[in-house]
Amino acid sequence: KGIISKFYPVFRGNGNDTFFISLVLNNSAKVIHEIGYTCTGTSQKVLAFSDLRKINITVPSYEEEKAISCYFNVLDSLIAAAERQETLLKRKKQAYLQLMFPREGETQPRLRFAGFRGEWERRQLSEVAEFSKGQGYSKADLCSCGTPTFLYGRMYTDYKLLITESDQYLPQNSDGVFSTAGDVIIPASGESPEEIAIASVIGKTGILVGGDLNIIKPEKSVLDSIFLALSASVGSLHNNLVSRAQGKTIVHLHNSDIATCRIGFPSLPEQHCIGEFFTALESVIAAAEKRTESLHTLKFAYLRRMFV
Numbered sequence: 001k002g003i004i005s006k007f008y009p010v011f012r013g014n015g016n017d018t019f020f021i022s023l024v025l026n027n028s029a030k031v032i033h034e035i036g037y038t039c040t041g042t043s044q045k046v047l048a049f050s051d052l053r054k055i056n057i058t059v060p061s062y063e064e065e066k067a068i069s070c071y072f073n074v075l076d077s078l079i080a081a082a083e084r085q086e087t088l089l090k091r092k093k094q095a096y097l098q099l100m101f102p103r104e105g106e107t108q109p110r111l112r113f114a115g116f117r118g119e120w121e122r123r124q125l126s127e128v129a130e131f132s133k134g135q136g137y138s139k140a141d142l143c144s145c146g147t148p149t150f151l152y153g154r155m156y157t158d159y160k161l162l163i164t165e166s167d168q169y170l171p172q173n174s175d176g177v178f179s180t181a182g183d184v185i186i187p188a189s190g191e192s193p194e195e196i197a198i199a200s201v202i203g204k205t206g207i208l209v210g211g212d213l214n215i216i217k218p219e220k221s222v223l224d225s226i227f228l229a230l231s232a233s234v235g236s237l238h239n240n241l242v243s244r245a246q247g248k249t250i251v252h253l254h255n256s257d258i259a260t261c262r263i264g265f266p267s268l269p270e271q272h273c274i275g276e277f278f279t280a281l282e283s284v285i286a287a288a289e290k291r292t293e294s295l296h297t298l299k300f301a302y303l304r305r306m307f308v
Contacts, residue, residue, distance in 0.1 A: 009047070009049045009052050011052075015062065016059060016062065016065060017062065017065040017066050017069050019069040019072075019073065020059070020065040020066070020068055020069045021057070021059075023068070023069070023072060023303070023307065024057045024058075024059070024307060025057075027303045027304075027306075027307040028057065028058075028307040028308060029307075029308065030308060031055065031057055034055050034056075035047065035052075035055060038051045038052070038054075038055065068306065071302075072299070072302075072303075075295065075298070075299050075302075076299075078295055079292065079295045079296060079299065082288065082291050082292040082295055083292055085288050086285070086288040086289055086292050089281070089284060089285045089288055090285060092281070093278070093281055093282075093285065096111070096277075096278070096281070097230065097233065097234040097278075098234065099111035100112070100274060100277075101230070101231065101234045101235040102120060102235060102236070102264055103235065104235065104236050104239060105236075107119040107120050107122070107264065108120060112270070113270065113273045113274075113277075116266060116267070116269075116270040116273075118266070120264040120265055120266050121264065121265055121266075122262050122263070122264045122265075123222075123262065123263060123265075124259070124260065124261070124262050124263075125216070125258060125259050125260070125261050125262070125263055126259035126260065128218060128219045128222045128223050128263070129216050129217060129218045129219060129223065129228075129259075130216075130217040131214065131215065131216055131217070131255035131258065131259055132177065132215045132217070132255070133177070133188065133211075133213065133214055133215060133255060134152070134176070134177050134185070134208075134209035134210050134211050134212070134213040134215060135175075135176040135177050135208075135209070135210070135211055136210070136211030136212070137149060137151060137170060137176070137208070137210045137211060138151075139151070139153075141170055141171075142168055142169060142170065143169050143170065143171055144169065145169050146169040146170055146171045146172045146174070147169060147170045147171070147172055147173070147174050147208055148165070148166040148168065148169055148206070148207050148208065149166060149168050149169060149170045149174075149176075149207060149208035149209075149210060150163060150166050150168065150179075150185075150202065150207055150208070150209060150210060150213075151168060151210035152185075152187050152188070152189075152210055152211070152212040152213045154168070155185075155187050155198060155200065155213075156187075156190070156195070159198065159200065160200060160282070160286075161200060161201065161226065161229060161230070161278065161279065161282045162200070162201050162203050162226065162279055162282065163200055163201065163202050163203060163204070163207075164203045164204050165204065166207055170208055174208060176208045176209070177208065177209045177215070178205070178206055178207065178208055178209070179202040179204065179205060179206065179207040179208075179209055179215075180205050180217065181202070181203055181204055181205045182201065182202075182203070182217070182218070182220065182225040183201070183202045183209070183215050183216070183217055183225070184199050184200070184201055184202075184215070184216040184217075184218065184225050184228050184229050184232075185199065185200055185201075185202060185209065185213045185214065185215055185216070186198070186199045186213070186214045186216065186232060186241070186253065186258060187212060187213060187214070187253065188211075188212045188213060188214050188252060188253055188254065189212050189247075189250055189251065189252050189253070190245075190250070190251060191249075191250065191251070192251060193241075193242040193243075193245035193251050193253075194242055195251075196241075196245055196251060196253050197232060197233070197238050197241040197242045197245070197253075198232060198233050199216075199228070199229035199230075199232035199233065200229055201225045201226055201228075201229045214253065214254070214255050214258060216228065216255075216258065221268070222265075222268070223263075223265060223268075223271070224268060224271035224272055224274075224275050225275075226271075226274075226275030226276075226278065226279060227265065227271040227272075227274055227275045228263070230274065230275070230278055231263055231264075231265070235264070236262070236263075236264060237261055237262070237263045237264070240261040240262065241253060241257075241258065241261060244257035244258070244260070244261065245257075
């Protein structure tokens, strides 16, 4: 019960299932084309109610309409549940990051694994890591097979905490900077300071690292790579990275800026526990994302096959 704007034609099914009719109107290429052809106007398209009434749609028996509607209703419910689960897991990750890393000005987190206590040590990154930079490649240089590579754009389009493989390739025997397992990469440029203050770990040796990526090699006896990457996204280290990013339209973050940042860290065993926990959580999130994507793909495929 409510009021509907006069700009919306309103109708009910005359012996037909209304949800099925909406599926036809939204997914039948033939009907969509006819609606577009029927519309009048230039800057603003207008679909007259009298013209809408004349558009032909193909329908099966009422029983089949109801069966199709029921199927897509169930599928939509599964998609909604998968999306809620995905959102919940991502919120949990953010909550755990806030709890398991000290807040600005503090030396201990609010949540720790059993058996660990005491203040975190603070050191300048230049004391516990070495720095280098990837070599410039663009999407135009990519090919279907060859030497696996990782370009900085993937940090924004397909972010992963731990990178163990790549589906991007450069021609065989390409020169450049190759990864060593455990390298931490941070974007050297982006649209905002918050955007580039993120990090990933390359978990495999031999991947070509593209340009605009700062490479940090932590001292393994002091810093865990996953822990370092997580630290870049939360707490004081993240805030330091944000404050050191320079520029207006495009901001830049240099290795020399990163090296002067200070990082707080606990014992190496506790770092390993934190890293393993978030790596496992990332895997669960990735599985949830894959399930959501699969359900969307399934729905799209059936809509393409059932409505012409």
